[in-house]
Amino acid sequence: MVGLALAVLAATLFAGPAMAAEEKVLHVYNWSEYVPQSVLDRFTKETGIKVVYTTYESNEAMYAKIKLLKGVGYDVVVPSTYFISMMRDDGLLSGIDKSKLKNFKNLSPKVLNQPFDPGNEYSVPYMWGSAGLMVNRKVVDPASITSWNDLNRPEFAGKVILSDDQRDSMGVALKALGYSINSTNEAEIKAAYEWLKKLLPAVRVFDVTASKQAFISEEVAAGLIWNGDAYIAAGENKNLVYVYPKEGVPLWVDSLAIPVGAKHKDNAHKFIDFLLRPDVAKECVEEYNYSTPNVAAQKILSPELAKSRITSPSDADLKNAEFTNSVGNALEIYEKYWEMLKTGS
Incomplete structure (x- = not known):
């Protein structure tokens, strides 16, 4: 009996590292059509490592589900800007x-260390871009359009x-007013x-x-319009x-x-590092036409994307630009006025 017990103990000790290794699976919760198959x-x-890929259509939907599950069930998620700080808090x-x-080390300092995640302790930039103003030259001379107003x-x-x-939309209005x-x-x-509200009659x-x-x-x-969508739209309608x-x-x-409850954190780090490889990041950008951090x-992008001001903006293009950050309790103020706008009150 003693010999049997020792044999079982030895087997357990030797099996420990193998049992401790993560299973070869990764659960990714991401926007639809955002990582090429x-x-x-x-x-x-x-x-x-097999990737189980599940999608969502809004930050709010993702946030609500991760909060409901208390961070369990997924190994990688892809929140936008200030949702990182909300989920962290x-x-x-x-x-x-x-x-x-x-x-x-491949990431640009321009995108790192933003107020929603100082030091990037909880997030790694994947894609970035702008929400700019698109116009149709059949209606107006684009050179005459210089302001949100x-x-x-x-x-x-x-x-x-x-x-x-x-x-x-509230951000655009604030910018138009100089805020x-x-x-x-x-x-x-x-x-x-x-x-x-003044613009509302013109809004289709x-x-x-x-x-x-x-x-x-x-x-x-x-x-x-988001810049990735703008690039595609401009390609189809000159x-x-x-x-x-x-x-x-x-x-x-x-x-x-x-997520805090991820069961495959080592696999998650391997996946994130894989997406940071220049050749992989290039493939993702050329599939979806957003800007790469x-x-x-950026140095090996196709000439069309590298030269496009939509996907590769200059410093002058981004003058006065701002990343959308958390506004804390002031979000309730935004929600109040947004509801008033949408209900016509």
Whole structure:
């Protein structure tokens, strides 16, 4: 009996490391059509780790599910800008171990160390971009469009599109008035509401998912659009031009993060580091046409993307631009005025 017990103990000790190793699987919760299938297949081929890929259509939906599950169930999520700080403050994110990310050095300082995650302790930039102003040259000379206030021009009456994301559209209004898109001052937020209310008769639709098609079909002639969608739209309709208003544009960054309850954190770090490889980052950008925070990848982009001001903006284009950050308790003020705008009160 003693011999049997010792044999069992020895077997357990020798099996320990194997049992402790993570299973070859990774659960990714991400925006739809945001990592090419070819990239996922390459990762699996190189590492043997199977990727289970689940999608969401909004930060709010992702945030609500991760909060409900208390950070359990997924190994990698991709929140935008200030959702990182919200999830961090709620204790939903695990810290990033940069010692496991040999490709972290490829990232641009311009995108790192933002107020929503100082030091990038909880997030690693994946894609970034702007929400700029697109116009149709059949309606107006694009050279004459220099300001968000130009959306009020009579040529655009009934043909303006705005985002149904309150921070994007309220941010544009704040910029038009010379304020920060991250203002917490109620008087400024109210002024932004009044600016949007004045513009409302010219607005055909509030949308964030179909703006690209609305511009291509010329259902709308001016308005807010994400730069990746703008690049595709301009490629399909040569009359479309993307403009950086002088007041500045809202900037966004989608970052890779690890939920606190992730069961495969080593695999998650391997996946994040894989996406930071220049060749992989290049493939992702050329598939979806957003801007890459990866300096090494930027150097090997196709000439079309590298030269495009939509996907590769200059410092002058981004003058006065701001990343959207958390506004804390002032979010309730935004929600109040946004509801008033949408209900016509």
